[in-house]
Amino acid sequence: MKASKMSVLRLEMRKAKKYRMLVLMTLPGLLYFLVNNYLPMFGIVIAFKDVNFATGIWGSEWVGFKNFEYLFKTKDAYIITRNTLLYNLSFIVLNTAIAISLAILLNEIRKRILSRTYQTLILLPHLISMVIVGYLVLGFLDVEKGFMNKTLLPFFGLEPISWYSETKYWPWILTIVHAWKGVGQLCIIYLASIIGIDQEYYEAAKIDGANRWQQIQMITIPLIAPVITIMTLLAIGRIFYSDFGLFFQVPLNTGVLMPVTNTIDTYVYRALVNMGDIGMSSAAGLYQALVGFVLVLASNAVVRKFNKDNALF
Amino acid sequence: MKKSMKSAAMLLISVLAASTLVTACSSGSSNQPNTSGAPGLSDSAKPDLEPVELTMVFPVNTEQKDLKAVEEEINKITQKKINATVKLVQITKGAWAQQTTLMLSGNEKMDLIVSGRGTYEQQVAKGNYLALDDYIAKYGQGAQKALDDLDPAYLKASRIDGKTYGITSIRDLASDFGISMRKDLVDKYKIDTNAIRSVDDLDTVFKVIKENEPDVTPVIKFSNSILGSPFSAGMMDPLGDGFGVLQAHNDGMKVVNWIETPEYAKLLDTTRRWYLAGYVAKDAATSTEIWQNLMKAGKAFSTFHHMSPFSEAANSLTVGQDLIEVRLLPAASGTTSVITYMWSIPRNAQNPERSMMLLDLMYTDKDFINLLDWGIEGQHYVKKSDNVIDFPEGVNASNSGYYPYENWLFGNMFLSYVFNGEDPDRNQKLEEFIKNSKKSKAMGFIYNPESVKTEIAALTNVVNQYALALETGTVDPAKVLPEYIKQMKAAGIDKVIAEKQKQLDAWAAANK
Numbered sequence: 067m068k069a070s071k072m073s074v075l076r077l078e079m080r081k082a083k084k085y086r087m088l089v090l091m092t093l094p095g096l097l098y099f100l101v102n103n104y105l106p107m108f109g110i111v112i113a114f115k116d117v118n119f120a121t122g123i124w125g126s127e128w129v130g131f132k133n134f135e136y137l138f139k140t141k142d143a144y145i146i147t148r149n150t151l152l153y154n155l156s157f158i159v160l161n162t163a164i165a166i167s168l169a170i171l172l173n174e175i176r177k178r179i180l181s182r183t184y185q186t187l188i189l190l191p192h193l194i195s196m197v198i199v200g201y202l203v204l205g206f207l208d209v210e211k212g213f214m215n216k217t218l219l220p221f222f223g224l225e226p227i228s229w230y231s232e233t234k235y236w237p238w239i240l241t242i243v244h245a246w247k248g249v250g251q252l253c254i255i256y257l258a259s260i261i262g263i264d265q266e267y268y269e270a271a272k273i274d275g276a277n278r279w280q281q282i283q284m285i286t287i288p289l290i291a292p293v294i295t296i297m298t299l300l301a302i303g304r305i306f307y308s309d310f311g312l313f314f315q316v317p318l319n320t321g322v323l324m325p326v327t328n329t330i331d332t333y334v335y336r337a338l339v340n341m342g343d344i345g346m347s348s349a350a351g352l353y354q355a356l357v358g359f360v361l362v363l364a365s366n367a368v369v370r371k372f373n374k375d376n377a378l379f
Numbered sequence: 380m381k382k383s384m385k386s387a388a389m390l391l392i393s394v395l396a397a398s399t400l401v402t403a404c405s406s407g408s409s410n411q412p413n414t415s416g417a418p419g420l421s422d423s424a425k426p427d428l429e430p431v432e433l434t435m436v437f438p439v440n441t442e443q444k445d446l447k448a449v450e451e452e453i454n455k456i457t458q459k460k461i462n463a464t465v466k467l468v469q470i471t472k473g474a475w476a477q478q479t480t481l482m483l484s485g486n487e488k489m490d491l492i493v494s495g496r497g498t499y500e501q502q503v504a505k506g507n508y509l510a511l512d513d514y515i516a517k518y519g520q521g522a523q524k525a526l527d528d529l530d531p532a533y534l535k536a537s538r539i540d541g542k543t544y545g546i547t548s549i550r551d552l553a554s555d556f557g558i559s560m561r562k563d564l565v566d567k568y569k570i571d572t573n574a575i576r577s578v579d580d581l582d583t584v585f586k587v588i589k590e591n592e593p594d595v596t597p598v599i600k601f602s603n604s605i606l607g608s609p610f611s612a613g614m615m616d617p618l619g620d621g622f623g624v625l626q627a628h629n630d631g632m633k634v635v636n637w638i639e640t641p642e643y644a645k646l647l648d649t650t651r652r653w654y655l656a657g658y659v660a661k662d663a664a665t666s667t668e669i670w671q672n673l674m675k676a677g678k679a680f681s682t683f684h685h686m687s688p689f690s691e692a693a694n695s696l697t698v699g700q701d702l703i704e705v706r707l708l709p710a711a712s713g714t715t716s717v718i719t720y721m722w723s724i725p726r727n728a729q730n731p732e733r734s735m736m737l738l739d740l741m742y743t744d745k746d747f748i749n750l751l752d753w754g755i756e757g758q759h760y761v762k763k764s765d766n767v768i769d770f771p772e773g774v775n776a777s778n779s780g781y782y783p784y785e786n787w788l789f790g791n792m793f794l795s796y797v798f799n800g801e802d803p804d805r806n807q808k809l810e811e812f813i814k815n816s817k818k819s820k821a822m823g824f825i826y827n828p829e830s831v832k833t834e835i836a837a838l839t840n841v842v843n844q845y846a847l848a849l850e851t852g853t854v855d856p857a858k859v860l861p862e863y864i865k866q867m868k869a870a871g872i873d874k875v876i877a878e879k880q881k882q883l884d885a886w887a888a889a890n891k
Contacts, residue, residue, distance in 0.1 A: 116829075118506045119484050119726065136836040140870055209661050230665050231853060318665045321844040322854065328840070336843050337836035343501075346836065 196311025445780030545721030550787035551687030553712035553816030556613030604850030613708030654852025713819035741790030754781030834871035
């Protein structure tokens, strides 16, 4: 027993010696995470306290789960959780599908200059601030001067629509805007992994008489599957966080639209921006982080069950 | 953008974590006087006062580039009078809330700070300000006298649990309410402003504008509504957050839900009528353009808001158009109008008694006040007569190095010079206006929402969902108002009102 323990230790020591350069290289990153992500985690106690600055954080009164109550107490709790989850789910599925298709298409373009141009154009929306995106959307949807109401709908002989007071269009609008904005970045990651695939696979497939579609199906997709899994797992970890800009700026913070645009983040922001209660906002952050953490563990376990190599850990 | 909420929270937390450590380390030395800023005692300095540096933090609309020069002039006065040098710290209003919250929760050295702006109760609840009563009694008699001459209620209004945490500046402590209209159009269409007595008299006026000026919107929102806040504050005392109000005509002490009153319903019906008639812009609910800009661009005719004896002149100056104000509701004041702008001594002030001496100067020392208000004579202003000043040759509002125009904020406005263009009788009119205003029966009551903050978080979301659309007339109140009321009940408005009533009754019993 003791001997085996010793030998394990020795093995670890030898490993450490062998990889010490690599370990050294991770040091800045580790330090960053320690300072930026782990040290502030002591702040979690704030979520359980009624913070009074005169007595300091440690001296403030413990209030148990009182700071969490507002997240669950009203029927808004159901709406915001539903909105956050369903939107994010559809975003994950749609954006992944679109990004992979685009990446494959881009990879098929042989003219370098064209391929680069398309890439840049697809990525461009990702670099635009959501505030500006909100106004671009307004350019389309403005009741009196918008492109839809002034040009497009009259062209088809349709009545103008009061976009900002009809809830039924917004799930579509938000999904389209999110795809338009988010797909570019994802697409580049997939494109990079496709380019990394050894060309010999394709040559072999061609000799066997596989057509383009079969090559994509049998070679490209299976070979980038690990990347797809990782990207999806990462997205699932953030499924309880919503894109604040998308849900707050793009509908221009319109009250009437709140049943379909209110998510956990916007709810918390609206409720607490005036109250400035850091206990309650920390409670919301902790709740989102915990649920995200559990979901990552769970989905990773599922992936692991099917294919061990594709799992994150 | 995606992470903004979270990372802001994280930033706050880490700053807090760091600051508590710092507090722990430095508390031993914090009582020592700071001597850095006072080189060479002036001859006439009071011998019993150690030289100190006092940091004074206040909001500005735009940064004043000659602040340092003004500071040097101020120091000549303060060194002589209280043997202190002053460090002025200006923070623009847009950044104010965030920055001061961090400064107050951290260990930043501050000795005097502007409080209020809707966060006074919270900051007191968080323990960020010192109780001032003892300091006022010893070192702040001048400030107390200036305020008490007006009405002792104003100094008392900021009391929480019997203790004073802020001293209001002397300014337009009351407001009356009405409509501002563009003078050029009023003259052009010969609109008889004397005939406008109530909100219902305005349909004919708006009709004229709508028919003759197709590019001008007859009425626009002032902040977030046409006839809601701030106009509605003339009909009730919001008692802080507005969840549960005291109606103006109500002689009792009964807290009611403003949203459920017939008065509110009538305001909404009027707004809806105007919206359907095309007097309100179709995009009023989504537009974020502030009223000043719309007026400046000549796109709007009128807006409803709160007024004071000098608001007409001041607003005309801001929008670059002559405006005519027509009053529709009488002057009123309540705790809310007093505690919007005050001066407080932060928790980590090192010499609170000296902070109070400095604050006292702001109510008594004419030279000190006018340096803060208008800058240096000859450089930023010249005297026209004893009490009237103007810009020097070649200087104007946009190129002056010091023109904060905050004479209503720096202590005692009665001691501030009158700027050319202002009413020379301003002080007298202001005093009469304040004294004649109707004080809310709840003047002095400050509500503590701590025990119902869960409900308030939910209610805030309900208001966000309905108020703007209803108060711009975009949706039909007959259909949506009952829904709004129902949602408020579901979010717990009755519990909040019961709590407010309880606190108000207790306050009334204690202040008979």
